Amino acid sequence: MTATIADRIYETLSQQIITGELSAGEKLRQDHIARAFEASHVPVREALLRLQAHGLAKSEPRRGMRVTALDPAEVREVTEMRVALETLALQHSVQNMTPVALKAADDARIACDQAETMPQWEARNRVFHRAVLTPCGLPRLLHTIDDLHIASARHLFAHWRPKWVQRVDTDHASIVQALKNRDASAATAILSRHIRRAS
Structure with a gap:
């Protein structure tokens, strides 16, 4: 199965969160991520939703999507x-x-x-x-x-x-x-x- 742009974004961000390269509380800005991957906002949103589903990111009112804290x-x-x-x-x-x-x-x-x-x-x-x-x-x-x-x-x-x-x-x-x-x-x-x- 061929990896999509959303897959690539998800895999990269999840690995950065797992290894601590992206720290707890860090904001995941859609526009910055889209530019970094030369992608539209659609696959970025898809990747962020997958991060959220796996407990790696959390959407907070008025604060956007952020890396979850370690519990x-x-x-x-x-x-x-x-x-x-x-x-x-x-x-x-x-x-x-x-x-x-x-x-x-x-x-x-x-x-x-x-x-x-x-x-x-x-x-x-x-x-x-x-x-x-x-x-x-x-x-x-x-x-x-x-x-x-x-x-x-x-x-x-x-x-x-x-x-x-x-x-x-x-x-x-x-x-x-x-x-x-x-x-x-x-x-x-x-x-x-x-x-x-x-x-």
């Missing part, structure tokens, strides 16, 4: 939701895992381990989680998990960026091995611990 209380809720929903998706993934899907998960794991910066790692980490969960075949569940990863990523950047170091993720390797063994119990236990540890 520390949200971390616990997002973590518990991720544990519940990702383990549910993984249980279904184990049943549907094909050799092609396993290779995609292992390739994503290796790419994640080779990340040289935190933004690169965070993007590849999301790809890994998506790779192990996609075979569940439950699109609504996956869509909700994607939204939770966006919320989780903002907190990761806010709290872990100064401490981030390149490393091999042994949890990812263990999850892939459990999937190869078709061991749903081990895979979900490792994933649950992994999400809680990261948070």
Whole structure:
């Protein structure tokens, strides 16, 4: 599927918000964004509405669209939701895992381990989680998990960026091995611990 201008604007702005390049409370001015992307206001409005739907921006009366503030209380809720929903998706993934899907998960794991910066790692980490969960075949569940990863990523950047170091993720390797063994119990236990540890 070809990315639209609105997609490109959304992806760029969401990444800038997640990484903290655009800070909480910062105004998202339609005219400035339209000029930066050489676009009309229509795709800009579409992108801003998507940011709002994902909790990254908020429309305020007489203040316009602004980047939402990080809420520390949200971390616990997002973590518990991720544990519940990702383990549910993984249980279904184990049943549907094909050799092609396993290779995609292992390739994503290796790419994640080779990340040289935190933004690169965070993007590849999301790809890994998506790779192990996609075979569940439950699109609504996956869509909700994607939204939770966006919320989780903002907190990761806010709290872990100064401490981030390149490393091999042994949890990812263990999850892939459990999937190869078709061991749903081990895979979900490792994933649950992994999400809680990261948070």
